[in-house]
Amino acid sequence: MLVYHPAFDLYHGVFRVLKLLNRSQKKNLEIEKLRLLDFYLLFPGLIPSIRLKREHQKYKRIFTELSNKYNIASVSGQAKQVFERIEPFNNLILTYLENKKYVKIHEETYLDFFSSELPKKILEICNVRDEKENKLMGFLSEVLSSYELKGADGLKARTGLMEYRYDNI
Numbered sequence: 001m002l003v004y005h006p007a008f009d010l011y012h013g014v015f016r017v018l019k020l021l022n023r024s025q026k027k028n029l030e031i032e033k034l035r036l037l038d039f040y041l042l043f044p045g046l047i048p049s050i051r052l053k054r055e056h057q058k059y060k061r062i063f064t065e066l067s068n069k070y071n072i073a074s075v076s077g078q079a080k081q082v083f084e085r086i087e088p089f090n091n092l093i094l095t096y097l098e099n100k101k102y103v104k105i106h107e108e109t110y111l112d113f114f115s116s117e118l119p120k121k122i123l124e125i126c127n128v129r130d131e132k133e134n135k136l137m138g139f140l141s142e143v144l145s146s147y148e149l150k151g152a153d154g155l156k157a158r159t160g161l162m163e164y165r166y167d168n169i
Contacts (some may be wrong), residue, residue, distance in 0.1 A: 004061045007042050013093040015121075021103070021113040022126045023141040028112045030054050031105070033149045035090050037140045037160055039083050044136050046079055051158040058141055062135060083161045 006012040020037050021029070040047055042128035094111065097103045104112045115123070130137050147155040156164035 004026065007082065008089060010089060012091055013038070013089055014096060016130075017093050017097065018102070018118065018122065018135065019126045019130060020140065022115060022118070022144060023130055023137050024113070026145070027115075028110055029145070030110045030149050031094065032162060033145065033155060034111070035083075035087070036155055036161060037144060039079075039086070040144065040163065041136065041140060042056070042086075045080075047139070048080070049160075049161065050144075051160075053147075059139055059143065063105070080124065080161050085109070093161065 006016075016032065016038055019093055020034065020041060027076040040050075045061055050060075050079045052059060094103065094105060098105050098111075100117075102117050104114070104115055108114070144155065147158065149155050150164060150167035151157065152164065154167075156167070
C-alpha cells in the first residue's frame, strides 16, 4: 500500500520552507530553527505540546482547537522520531534552494534568504497560501521564531525535539 505524506514530499517541502522564509522577519535564520518551524507547519496539532512562555499560552488554546489536516494520530507519541526521520528531506530541500540561489548556507548552521531572487509567481502563491493559514503562519513566524534556539529555555528544549544540553551558548 502506498501512502502519501507531505513531510516526505520534496516539492511540498520546498514550498513550505519558502513560505516560512518569505513570512520571516529575519533574512538570516538558523537551520535548526527553520527545521522546527517547518515541523510545526506540517503538524500544527502538536503546537500545544510546546512549552510556551507565559505570555504566549493563549496560542495553546487556539491550536488545540485546530484540526490537524495531516493526521496527528500517526505522529502522537512519536514526534521526535518523525522529526528525525524528515531531517534528510530538510537537507535536500535546503540544498535545492541553495542551488537555485534562493538561499546561501553558512557553515551548515544558518542561512541567508534572498527573496528578490524568487519568481514573482511563487511569491504570489506563497502570499495567497499564507493568508489561508494566517493564524498558523503568524504564530510560527512571529512568536515561535522569536524564541532563542539554544539553551534550557530555548526552542530546542521547549519542543523536546532536539538535544539542547550540549549546545554552545
